[in-house]
Amino acid sequence: MAHTLFGPGIWPGDWVWATSAAGALVALIPAAGTLIVAIIRKGTGNRYDAVTLSVFAAIAVVTVVVLPWLLANGISETFRAVNAGNGAAAGLSTGELSTFDAKFPVVGVQQTYLGAGQNVYETLFYPKGAQLSYVYYLIALVALPVGSLFFIMLQGRTAFRRGPKWPGRFFWISFILLFFLSVTMEANTAVHFWLGFLPFTVLGLIPVALVGPPPWSVINRPEPRHEPEPQRPPVQKPLPPPPPPPKAYPATALAKAPEPPPLLAAAPGPVPMPPGSRNAGGSRYRRVRRLGHGGFGTVWEAVDTQLNRTVALKIAHAPDRDTEERMQREARALAAVNHPNCVRVYDLVEEPDGLALVMEYLEGRPLAEIVDGQGPMDDVAAGRLWSTMAGALAAAHEKGVLHRDVKPSNVVVDPGGLAHLIDFGIARSQGDSKMTATGMMIGTPDFVAPEQAMGAQASPASDAWQLAATVSYALSGQPPRGTRETPMAALMAAARADPVTHLPQRSAHARILSASLDPEPRRRPTLAFVRREIEGWLARAGKSPDGPVTRIVPRQHR
Known part of the structure; x- marks a missing residue:
């Protein structure tokens, strides 16, 4: 088929060109595999259970190893059969067989060039001929597959965007296996096969990238819960004998017994007030x-x-x-x-x-004052800030508490460089009435989430937006939407969901910052996902996530 599609009778020969065309067509098969995986992840997101992992592994093995190896080996066997005089058994017509006798400069007769000689393994480890010829084969038979491996890896990483990268190993490990299986091909056939294979692995990235990653709403979808199996009722045990009647104590002894001190509520509810604290004349x-x-x-x-x-x-x-x-x-x-x-x-x-x-009482300085006075933070310090503050907000959300006013002035950095989230003054438990006075603005305009500015109900995604805006400020020294002349203008910009134009583009966190500042709450990554991604980046950089956040970018690099 490749000869019919593309087999010009020019140097180095129609069948040599057809071999490269066949390599190009075979390269589309792994691209189709990664494309299928990207489409599947549109619905499954990052849910990697036994079923999805088995499906992804099967797709990788079939599209990267089995089908390409069968086709590549079939091409080589066809040329061997033609060289041995059994071309008709290989399914070639008389007219096609007659073209193999064509002779071209350097290549010579095509059937001898493609169907005779050493295979890849023999050429690399038991070479025959001049040293220059060996260098040619070494470059062609090693560099071309290595280049193809690189782009297969990119295809796998693109298919598994917005999630763990390790499932991409299914594809590049399968390609390495394909390379070792292909060493039985004729060396000249393999050279032209990989010459066609490599450029189409590059083109294979395009459809996978166009499919795009799974939406954040799918990635953030909670795992399905499995109800526990009903347990059998416990066997009834005989009741123990009743305890003896309580000992009688004189009234004077009971009067002297100390009362437990009143405790502050550990969960939303009425806050107990210490006895006598109301209308006190003085203060402790x-x-x-x-x-x-x-x-x-x-x-x-x-x-x-x-x-x-x-x-x-x-x-x-x-x-x-x-x-x-x-x-x-x-x-x-x-x-x-x-x-x-x-x-x-x-x-x-x-x-x-x-x-x-x-x-x-927290000793330290607000993040706003630090950035204003000393300049933006570097990626490591900002990553630690994001990770710790995301953990603090997640702990609040687990208790049903929203902060609703995360901003640089509400993050205090203590003398040890550790960040603390303060001022829950407008925090409220989810489900509480808003109790916001008419005309009173909720949050700070430069750091308010779009849905809050439009009057919609706040959510954990709103806190996540404000935290991302605070981190962006720490990296760039400016609010993500820039500054406005008046608070009302800033509030209007937030309500219109004006695009974020002042992100730190050179930061390693630019991609996830852009996602976290999406105007649509359901498309934002969760705080748990952000924390996992940032801590993973810090680990790869050899940094601890719980270190100080006071490292500042040198002025000459700002």
Whole structure:
């Protein structure tokens, strides 16, 4: 068929050209295999169970080893049969056989050139002829397959985009097996076969790339749950004898028994207040200096005079019912989250000037101040920042708590270089009422997710967008949508889902940043996926994910 499609009677000969054409056609078979895998992954995503892995392995073996080897070996055997005078048994017509006698410069008679001589193994390990001829065969029979191997690997990696790369081994390991099986081909036949095979492995990348990776909605789809088998009811055991009646104690002894101290709620619910904390005339917290002033309260550095420790005291601006509910919600949110990179809450008390939240005091500087003063971070520091903050947010989401205002000023880097997520002041548990005052903006415009700016309900994907925007700022020194003249203009840009134009293009994290800042929430990768990808990149770079995040890009490289 290859001779019919492409067999010009010019040097080096029609059958030599047909051999290269056959190699090109055979190269389309592995490309078809990777194309099939890419199409299957559109529906399965990264769900690699025994069935999908078996299917992918079978596709790789059939399309990269079995079919190409059968065709390549058949081509070589056909030329051997023609050279031995058995061309008719190989299925060739009399007219086709007559063309084998054509003689061309350098090549000579085609049937001798293609059907006689040493095979690949003999040519490489037991060469005959001049040294220059051996160098020619060494380059052609090794360099061409190695180049083809490289592009087969690229096809496999392209088919397994947005997921683990290791399943791509099915294809390149199969190709290595094909190469070793092909050493029985005639050397000249193999040279022209690989000459046609190599360029079409390059072209085979195009359809696989056009299919594209599976959508994030498929990748982020939860695994199907298998209900456990119903268990047999346990055998009833005889009940133990009833315990003896409780010992009677005098009333005076009961009066002296200490009562357990009230605890802060460990899960969303009513926040218990310490007895006597309401309407207290004084305060156990001595204020040292004001740390900040926000929309919902003023934060002070204070000293707990009873425990002799420094704390952060956040006091509501207006002691009305709505503000009190906000503070209680913040206390519930923080009490429900237990993560080393999240600020901890100690207590909720009534101060003389309002309801106050007592929190862990973190020494350090906001990420915004660090980047403004020292410049953007490098990829390693930003990767560590992204990984730790993704873990902190994931811990909050597991408790049903959304942050909703992740931004550079709400990430504090302590003197040891570790990042901490602070200010859950507008956090709320999923399912709580929004309780947002009319006209009050939720989040910071430059770092607000598009769906939040449009008034849609926030979600874990919204926090993921804001975290990606914060990491982008750490890498570039600018918000991903750039800056606007007024907060309202920035909010309008977010509501319009204006494209992100200030991403750090030279960063190793540019690809996943672009995906995480997708305007459509369902297309964004989850925090768990992002954390896995970033920690994998750090591991390949030989870096620990829990190191400091204070390394700054030198000015000459910015």
